[in-house]
Amino acid sequence: MTRENEARPDAARRWAILVLLGLGAMLAFVSRTNMGAALALGAFTHQFGLTDVGRGWLNSAFFWSYAALQIPMGWVVDRYGVKWPYAIGFILWCIATAACGMMTALGGLVVVRLITGAGEAIVIPASYRWIRSNFAENESGIAVGIYMLGTKVGSAIGTPLAAWLIVAFSWPLMFILIGLIGLFWLLPWLVLVRASDAGAGPPPDTRSHPHIPFANIMKSPMVWGSIIINFCYNYFVFYCMTWMPAYLVERRHLSLNRMGFYSFFSFMGIALVALVSSWIADEMVRRGRDPVAVRKGFVIAGFVIACTELLGATTNSIDLALFWAVISLSGLGLATANHLTLCRLTLIPEGVVGLVAGVQNVSTSVAGIVAPILTGWLKQTSGGYEAPMTAIFFFLVLGAVSCLVLLQRKWAPVVPEAVELEGA
Template sequence: MPMSKSADLAVMEKPAAPAAPVVATSTLQWVILGLLALGALVSFVDRTSISAALTVPSFKAHFQLSDIDRGWVNSAFFWSYAVLQVPLGWATDRYGVKRPYTVCFFVWCVATALTGLTTTLSALIVMRLIVGAAEAIVVPASWAWIRRNFREDQSGTAVGIYMLGTKVGPAIGAPVAAWLIVAFDWRAMFVLLGIVGLLWLIPWNLLVKNDLPKRVEPGRVEPGRVEPGRAEKAAAAPPMASGKQVRVILASPMVWGSMVTNFCYNYFTFYCMTWMPSYLVEQRGLPLQQMGLYSFFSFIGIAIVALAAGWVADRLIERGYDPILVRKVFTIAGFLFASTVVLGAFADTVNEALFWNVASLSGLGLTTANHLALCRLTLIPKSIVGLVTGFQQVATALAGIVAPILSGWLLQVSGSYNLPMQVIFVFLIIGAFTTALVLRPQWAPRVVETEA
């Protein structure tokens, strides 16, 4: 049976293996992928370290922080992070990954270190804005590099490895920051994290070559294909800076659907980063040490499941199954499994609540690698991955702004964490339905790709 391109969920049938040539992936490419995962880990440690500082009495007294002030400090990162996603996504398509990432990595590490030297609230917020703006490069650059260097039957594993950094980072960020504060103080914590992070730039600049982007123009061709006979016209077309390219992307229902699923996925994960510790302590009565342990298990769980699910999906695709269908099945299964978080909210015992707390976030790992591989690799032409990812990351940043604010308001009006968790359940179900109905190959953006 020929490979099915249908986006409908049906029984997976094994079609004939494609005859496309296989391009070998070098050891260096996997090493650089590990560097990207480590870079993502550094970014999450730097962005979450502030949560530990905001619990320290001397830090709050130094800046004379009220609860409203603490809210502004927490949200400052995501405002600039959201604004710079699309411009920096375009930059990775226009100038390649290596140089923009190098500059931004240096900027956010320096801003993190300088946070330890700030003396006013306004300066503190400015530093958080700078960190958010510079870290906006991480996701678009990483996905652009993965898309250009790994085959379809490797992308799930590649994404799983990369996502280890994005999940281990928040798992260790607050504990590492807390340990440094106890061992030294909050000022030294910021300075040390910023300086140590700069060491990552050494292997990055030694191992990664300058990657030349491609020139593109809109066209009705399959993603990633070169339309014969149009090389001269494509080469003469301007790079991704044109508003015409942006209109092509925004005209794609698939891109809008991916933004919805990105929001739904990240609403849950940002809730876990910001409110799960308080839920475990205030509603389930865990001591701080035990709370940190269960938070760590939850984020390590999603990282392990994401890697395993990506690998299994790759093996199915390698055997000839439709990559779009395979990844959609895993994505929907993850959204549905994660929706069991609502069972933890209404659990009668602490042990039952803790089980669903860890299991629901871990189960979302079925979605993690496969959803992102589908929306940023499988359905997106190589030449516009950075820009499309930038648009998708706006939805991610919006989830980072909305999740803690809305959850806090729901907690205040209801007096319980049950209502915030019910809202999470609703978003996860929306994510599953959107994946099934909207993430279709015929609705993906189309471009003509050719070498510059």
């Protein structure tokens, strides 16, 4: 038994920490989606004097700092571990979320959203670093599926919860409650996670985790393929987080509470599909199927089904529009855990999982910046939601093609020591 295996938590604590990571991600996504509900409220946009383009810029503010800190946070968790960096980031984003409810000027609102993004930048690199170190290949799909369930449940409940709190109280109190209640998560995190856990600190045996130069990572076509796929996948997801509430209220004339209901079912659909499809993929891998081929098949199928969002954009029927809104986002769940398992675990050497996850998540963050801004601009210039949703269709097709062509073992990041041994 290696020193690293000895450092791993026992089975019960390992799965408990995984669930806790999922809950942390859920709280993070509630914090980032609540702005979409506020921006669907006329009184909120009027108070801050926001146009459609202005709404897009405010929705994207979170992702400017989030994107800038992804690679640094990946380096931090690979070097210093998961436990304390995650705890510090968690406290920061919860306090900043609460502070949104205290802002009376647009400039202050933008600043606290930037701080929220900075705090949440730790979430993805830390989570995938921990999962990669604690789960085998034939468990990694379901592990990522459980973790991603938290992100999707957060997205599912974030909008309706925010809408309910706005209707029941006010938009300032909505931000304050969501921010402060989340802090209760810290106690079990500090109790369960140990600095000595594998994946919660520098690898104990550096010879088993050879250094991979950053240049080698960025030379990998597979990494660039994952960057494109992350962007395309998340462009649709972040459109749904930031603009779908306004689309349902303004274009489909739903009430704020009914809008929250359909947002909930859309994101719960993607969560459940992601969990089931990741379990099926794990079972196929366990029975001897090639993990790369299996997971690529699920990813491509997810992108293809998600393309049905264009049917919802072009119909005049409210019922059909709502049907395709749920089906398209739910179908994307086939790609959710499988593309992340493939791009951040299966094809990535363990010693740089945090760093590579940070690199890949920059494209996720860029999608969070581009989707709300481009949607706002297209809506304002075209006068409707058809043009923004046509852009989504284009990116989904690009994601499917990139997965088919670029996600190959031969193009994964190169470990220098492995190359030397082959040539010896």
